Amino acid sequence: MRYRKLGNTGLVVSELGFGTIPILRGRVPVLPQYYNPDTPTAVAIMKKAYDLGCNLYDTAIPEEYGDAQMKLGEFAATVDRKSIIISDKARFYSGADIYREVLRSIENLGTEPDIYFVHQVDDDCADEVFGRYGALDALYDLKREGKIGFTGIASHYYSVLYRAALDSRVDVLQGSGNILERGMLDRVREEKAFCEKGFILNKVYAAGLLIGPFSVPELIGGVLEYPFSSALLGIGTFEQADEAFAEEYDPVHFSFEEVVARLKERFEPVACDRCERCVCPFGHEIHTSFRQFNYYHLGKEFWAVNKLKMDLENTYRHCLSCTEHACMRECLRGLHMPEEIERVHELVRAWGKE
Ligand code: SF4
Ligand code: SF4
Structure with missing residues (x-):
């Protein structure tokens, strides 16, 4: 140790x-x-x-x-x-x-x-x-x-x-x-x-x-x-x-892209690193939705969907009609928020039908 x-x-x-x-x-x-x-x-x-x-x-x-x-x-x-x-x-x-x-x-x-x-x-x-x-x-x-x-x-x-x-x-x-x-x-x-x-x-x-x-x-x-x-x-x-x-682990360097590529072997993740730079002027915490989307695919289905449902509809509607996109200017990962939130919304919609 x-x-x-x-x-x-x-x-x-x-x-x-x-x-x-x-x-x-x-x-x-x-x-x-x-x-x-x-x-x-x-x-x-x-x-x-x-x-x-x-x-x-x-x-x-x-x-x-x-x-x-x-x-x-x-x-x-x-x-x-x-x-x-x-x-x-x-x-x-x-x-x-x-x-x-x-x-x-x-x-x-x-x-x-x-x-x-x-x-x-x-x-x-x-x-x-x-x-x-x-x-x-x-x-x-x-x-x-x-x-x-x-x-x-x-x-x-x-x-x-x-x-x-x-x-x-x-x-x-x-x-x-x-x-x-x-x-x-x-x-x-x-x-x-x-x-x-x-x-x-x-x-x-x-x-x-x-x-x-x-x-x-x-x-x-x-x-x-x-x-x-x-x-x-x-x-x-x-x-x-x-x-x-028991082990003394050595540092391992993973680039963020390598981590995302590993996850892509299982599902298409939202490539968000949760830096929290994307402050939305309308108060939507989109990185939390992205996290729950990834957590859903990593195995916490019921829990993640229930968390997502809380404010998603509101966020989805607002992001689709948003012209400001202040969040995207800050995102170093280059995510397109309306597209990503649409994927999250689709997941929850499909889950509701099952
Ligand atoms: S797209 Fe617009 S409404 Fe949606 S999180 Fe970004 S700034 Fe907020
Ligand atoms: S700025 Fe981009 S990478 Fe950072 S938390 Fe927001 S969506 Fe995720």
Whole structure:
């Protein structure tokens, strides 16, 4: 296992970290597969990762990750607490709410988390999170009180992560990326503001969907060139822990075109890297539709179509009649949005008829 610095925190984290979603039990609306191990088995899986050099464990409150937080607490009690780094999170945006959730997390874990993230921050809630008496102010207070080690912002949106990178109250960022959805990672690498912060990467396997077209060594090796601190891998079995942590993977360079060509052996993907440069003046988040289209073909059919249905009709109508095409001017991949959104629309229409 190799180790990297976690920004300016002074912590050193394993290059690959343990994502705890797959060890949860309970019915919570998460995408990746989970395996329902009982607590002793889950603790033993985490211990296996520990023995293989993993020192970063990431979880969230029970409403998001079921009983994974409690299982992580049980595991933490079996090892030297200082030898692991616990990263925790909650999807609450006001200061009062997140303060309460951190105290509840400490109870569930039986120990103070080293990093605590405001989870799933998007542009709609960002002003509340970053504003006065918002969640970030509360995390900053909790850090000064010694109840958490470091503050964090977790988001799927580059705009939010960039805002967090410029904010001196934030120590660590958590964002998503993989060899296909690499646009945000490319932007983070180019932007100096991110240098000072720790960066935890998630979705390296795209919630398991890229395993199949690509092998685990390709998926891990393919992101190693990026300047993250630790890349989280969802682990739910001993075999997965072994596969993820026993080997020291070499960096593999895949061009974006090579990744798309591999996917084309299975379906015609939308060649979008999720850089999120295509800001639509009318508020349509087309890259999310493109992602769901690709996820549909990678195996998450029902889930992806249901997500797509939410705003697709509206987006489709607007894009077809749009003359502005501001989104296309920013797209370095040269996508023609109305054509691509038409393909997405056709998929959903055909699915409805089945
Ligand atoms: S084509 Fe027009 S409506 Fe559609 S996303 Fe682009 S700017 Fe927005
Ligand atoms: S459509 Fe183009 S600009 Fe938008 S996220 Fe995808 S690659 Fe980036």
